[in-house]
Amino acid sequence: MTDCKHSTLELLAERKRTMRCRRCHLTMAAEELGDGYCPECFDRNGAKHFDFEEIVHSGGKGARYRCEECGIVITSS
Numbered sequence: 001m002t003d004c005k006h007s008t009l010e011l012l013a014e015r016k017r018t019m020r021c022r023r024c025h026l027t028m029a030a031e032e033l034g035d036g037y038c039p040e041c042f043d044r045n046g047a048k049h050f051d052f053e054e055i056v057h058s059g060g061k062g063a064r065y066r067c068e069e070c071g072i073v074i075t076s077s
Contacts (some may be wrong), residue, residue: 004070
């Protein structure tokens with residue numbers, strides 16, 4: 001267990017739409033796709049892959065926070 005008191009928390013914004021590449025499994029916000037192909041696959045082998053699946057969020061009502069000191073993610077209920 002950590003000795004961190006989690007005194008400095010950052011609110012994590014929820015993504016509207018999250019996409020995952022079916023080849024390399026890179027996950028990013030839909031608006032970050034830019035040209036529509038996976039930037040990770042393009043960087044690795046120069047191929048433009050457009051195969052993505054949308055991630056369905058659980059729709060939880062609680063807010064998520066990240067401790068700026070230790071990095072733990074805390075979910076409120």
